[in-house]
Amino acid sequence: KQEVTQIPAALSVPEGENLVLNCSFTDSAIYNLQWFRQDPGKGLTSLLLIQSSQREQTSGRLNASLDKSSGRSTLYIAASQPGDSATYLCAVLPGGSYIPTFGRGTSLIVHP
Amino acid sequence: DTGVSQDPRHKITKRGQNVTFRCDPISEHNRLYWYRQTLGQGPEFLTYFQNEAQLEKSRLLSDRFSAERPKGSFSTLEIQRTEQGDSAMYLCASSPGSQRRNTIYFGEGSWLTVV
Numbered sequence: 001k002q003e004v005t006q007i008p009a010a011l012s013v014p015e016g017e018n019l020v021l022n023c024s025f026t027d028s029a030i031y032n033l034q035w036f037r038q039d040p041g042k043g044l045t046s047l048l049l050i051q052s053s054q055r056e057q058t059s060g061r062l063n064a065s066l067d068k069s070s071g072r073s074t075l076y077i078a079a080s081q082p083g084d085s086a087t088y089l090c091a092v093l094p095g096g097s098y099i100p101t102f103g104r105g106t107s108l109i110v111h112p
Numbered sequence: 113d114t115g116v117s118q119d120p121r122h123k124i125t126k127r128g129q130n131v132t133f134r135c136d137p138i139s140e141h142n143r144l145y146w147y148r149q150t151l152g153q154g155p156e157f158l159t160y161f162q163n164e165a166q167l168e169k170s171r172l173l174s175d176r177f178s179a180e181r182p183k184g185s186f187s188t189l190e191i192q193r194t195e196q197g198d199s200a201m202y203l204c205a206s207s208p209g210s211q212r213r214n215t216i217y218f219g220e221g222s223w224l225t226v227v
Binding site: 041043044045046049089099100101 | 167216
């Protein structure tokens with residue numbers, strides 16, 4: 001059974017810092033990995049989708065990397081802003097399945 | 113695309129009552145998912161539809177839970193004889209096409225509080 005772990009569970013940083021969020025998964029036979037953002041009480045917003053054949057994806061200040069063989073993905077946020085405060089979740093789509101498995105998320109606070 | 117729409121956004125019900133949530137996926141998205149999320153946890157898979165066919169159900173989906181997707185368009189999730197442990201946010205998501213490579217899109221969720 002695929003298990004997804006996100007470390008740290010919570011993070012508080014001053015505005016302007018570059019930061020890295022981590023996601024690890026136990027079974028490297030994945031089809032793709034998706035990063036989401038969730039604001040309190042809201043649904044999930046897709047940030048980046050990385051196919052298993054890709055190494056990274058970029059969108060604005062966000063860069064996600066994937067190392068399938070080691071079962072890891074990182075989400076890099078450059079020049080963090082208070083508006084980045086949210087919970088960030090990663091979801092892995094296992095090979096042979098249509099059902100994404102989620103981690104518990106990293107709760108990020110960026111303070112002015 | 114108007115996005116995935118869920119209704120109601122919030123529901124407070126007494127223990128033992130039945131509740132129904134509705135999800136309207138993005139137009140022409142043939143895959144539809146239901147997840148449940150509690151505070152501090154990631155979304156947990158409940159069930160998945162490809163068009164009108166319910167292809168997978170989680171063990172979390174007890175016999176009090178039923179989901180339908182008539183005609184492969186909107187979907188409903190019904191919880192019968194609600195219990196306090198059912199209090200959670202119920203999330204619906206959809207994805208286009210038959211390929212697994214596509215992004216999945218979530219709605220804003222339906223909050224359920226059982227008192």
